Amino acid sequence: MEQIVKETNFQSLQKEMKAAQRKLAIRRMLRNKLAMTGFLILLIAMIITVTAPFITAHDPLQAEPLERLQAPSAEHLFGTDNLGRDLFSRVIYGIQESMIVGFSVTFVTALLGIIIGLYSAYYSGLDHVLMRINDGLMAFPSILLAIAIMAVLGPRTENVVIALSIVYTPLVARVVRSSTLTIKEQTYIEALRSIGARSMRIIWGHIAPNMISPLIVQATFIFAMAIINEAMLSFLGAGIPAPNPSLGNILYDGKNVITTAWWMTVFPGIAIILITLGLNMFGDGLRDILDPHSKKGK
């Protein structure tokens, strides 16, 4: 009986502390110009993602062979591509595609990473097996691993998500694992164990909540890397299947006409840079706020 009381007391104290921390974090965040600028860029990208059909006048897939490779004009803001498709629509839908892929990869990676990381840190037997596989996957240059997985699975958007998730899950798992190892040693966890709390409860009720802030920071960087890698894969012809508009696909088509149609490289290129810059600014700012002691850089 007494034990339960102790635990609840401790928990409510913890909760209060967390709430106070959160308030502080939000206030710091609002003052952090870097994070806010990043957030603003992301907000715009998200708005574009949701409203894509309303802000484009042309179908991004409608080919007009007779109007191919036209320079930017009032009718076609960003010009037309090598099949006469409206480039503005394609870039807008490309941003949508990138954001969806980036978000899905981040979500899947965070979920799998936290499960694998937590359990392998908690059970050392499992740790050996999982970490060797982890090391093996991390020994591949990421883009090669992604190309290889795409070759097996075939060119589909879902498969890009799967391939990139396989590439990045080890990264998250590693971060989660090492912070779990530190937390596991802390006295209150030791105490919980000694009073016989169930492992499930310790893992999910006490250790996992501590992962949230490093995980959020990590997630923004994974988001940025996923967008870059999706673009690279599609640029190499192994990503989002043509004719779907994706920023990498537009660059792939643009490479063959780079001497005559600069707009096919410049517009999707700027879109990629802005989104990843936004994510990195946001992530950097977040890290300063949530984890002021950590080193700068990755």
Place this chain on the structure above:
Amino acid sequence: MKVKKILFIIFILVISAVSLVACSDTDATNDNEATEGAEGKGKTEIRIAYDTIPPTLDPHMSTATGTFDFATQIFEPLFAIDSKYNPQPMLAESHMVSEDGKTITITLRQGVTFHNGDEMRAEDVVASMKRWQEISVLGRGHLGDASFEANGDYEVILQLAEPNPLIINTLSNPQQFAAIMPKEVIESATADGVTEYIGTGPYMVEEWVDTQSLHLKKYEDYVALDTPSDGLSGTKKASVDDIYIDIVTDETIRFSGLQTGEYDIAMRLSYDNAEQMKSDSSIKTFVEPFGFQGLFFNKREGIFADNTARKAVNATLNMEEILTAAYVSEEYYVANHSIVTPDQELWYSDAGSDQYNQKDPEKAKKLLEEFGYNGEEVTILASREYPAHYQAALVIQSQLEDIGMNINLEVYDWATLLEHREDPGAWDIFISGFNFEPLPTDAVYLHSKNEYAGWSESAEIDRLVEEIQQSESQEEASQLFSELQAEVWDYLPFILFGHHKPLIAMQSNIEGFEVDYSMVLWNIEKQ
């Protein structure tokens, strides 16, 4: 102080790496200087930027364009095609057919030598022809039970199981061609091809770097025919000493290399560069029909097992739109319904043209209704490695969607597409292209016994192909071919969009470049 040690180790590593690099570099430079010195003046060379990687230089092995384009300069067959795609003797002096049509006696030219200096004899021819018979598509198809035998050094006897009046046409097919190589080379060949490239052609292999470049050198002891040069047959001059073929798969780079003068000839350029070339007086273009492009139906599974459904697609297609998407302008395509080029005067026919390019969506919708189309998904396979295929597929997709079909376009790399198209459950239409066959019935996509992807099951087409093979005269064969073409446009194993003309460009001082099925480099002169 340990940091100092590490610094030192790294310093050593960098120095040794740099010196290693520097050493190999000086060696190479010396080599270069040495060869340049030896060559002296008066030597001519041309450089070609080529577009695809040939899987092998062994012509017996592959039907790939890269393979025959390269191999034709190095190897020669017994019979070669002229510019009208008819067979002419090359390494053969003459041939005689027996009364029953089953025994063909081929007399060889004397004094022809291989690049290793040995004279070509009947035993070399027999060894080469036997290998070709075993591993080539045509050899297996037409020479199944036939035998080759040497009679003395300069005579080869071909014994057929059945008479085949058109066998010489087949032997002269320039695609996976029946090249003659020395007996030892044939005997040492492995499953993935011969290990040495020794032929009798006007150019010999100086260096072949897989996926990178081929350096051809003039074969000084080449014995030319005295008949005029015509297509792949007749005399071969070889007036250029060295030919360097660089494989440059990126068309932007082939074009810029031509502009800067690094390349004398650039193969198959992007049509988007045509305008720029026209305004450049130092560059001229070479544009001639090369082959056709079309869509192939899956006739084994899915809705296109039914002829009415195939006819609905054919009624829909607007070929000008498709061809413009694929080949940009009328300069580079011919809207033509035939599987042979009009140059093949002996075969060309108008039959079937009434079914071609109907662009009649209303008729198509009626046919679909008649068939009972119910929104079934139609999967189209195309590869972006062939931009024209992919661009055509996009237009076909939108045309078929306009008549209410539910289209799923799947884009793969070529090797994956090849595998997918062997699975009848995986697709309904794929896009591909073919060269013109000198002997049209040799085309792999006609007769059902070839099991070509899509799996035709037309007794009528099979019968006509066989009868053409057995016909007594060219008139009879031509008549039957005309019937065959009409049948193809009725049964619709595939739908042909039209003929295309690749854009080849060269410096204006290059004369004598030809493409007759494959590249012809032996008559090139540099002014």
Place this chain on the structure above:
Amino acid sequence: MTSYIIERLLSVVPVILVVAVAVFFIVHLSPGEPASVILGPNASQGDIEALKTELGHDRPIHEQFFTWIGNTITGDLGESIYAHDSVLSVFSTYFIPTLSLTILAQIIAVLIAIPIGIFAAVRRGSLIDQSLMGFSLLGISVPSFLLGLFFILIFSVQLQWFPVAGFEPLNSGLWTHIKSLILPAIALSLAQAALLVRMTRSSMLEVLPNSYIKTARSKGLKEQTVIYKHALRNAFVVILEIIGQTFSSLIAGAVVIEFVFNIPGLGQLIVNSVERRDFPVIQGTVLLIAVAYVFINLIIDLLYGVVDPRVRLGRKKEG
């Protein structure tokens, strides 16, 4: 120390095994096989099956795996199906341009990044520091292949200073070779430099307030000497670490950069081999890259052990 080295060496074995198994099955499970590529577009299914049998590609997959892994352990990576040459020799031919490119990019990155990083650290918090950090964030956000494309647009298409792709092999002269790689190397190095600037800056910030630096200052050494002699040394360890950690991302970047600039390096080798399904080459190349990566990290770990005995068994367990 010896037992530590042995322990670390042994820990590499399962990693490489995982890579070997993964690469083999990925390659053999993907659709497409070399027989149909060799025979070309006009081959019939019968011809393809016949060649598959001759090449031994119709054997059960586990049987092929054990043959391959057996040969690999004895150091025989097999022969390219197309080049009639051993995988090792094909690999080394294509490795030279990639190596040149990676080294050049690394050198450029270090040359740009270290001075800037130190400068930013010394002027911590100033406007210059902040804008430098802003630039480095931008640098990290621009994927190298995109930078390569922009370079082509600016320097080749607009200004026409460089050919669109003018790769020169090593045997046409070291300087010519390097010159032809400068544009791609700069494109590849910028993200790397951006990362290094941040690492240098933060590690300098860590050591600058340290007591021994103060001592050095109090001894009357010049400020510059203090910074370069004492502080930089420590930063060097961090740089070493970054070089190891980013080796695979540099190679990955090089793969795509080579595609952009048409350089015949490992990237092209992999792309070509995947296109033609040259199984032995794909397997061998990926395995060799992974092995190189693992060993570079191992060496760096060991060097760490030399520098700082405390890290020997503790933190580096994870690396």
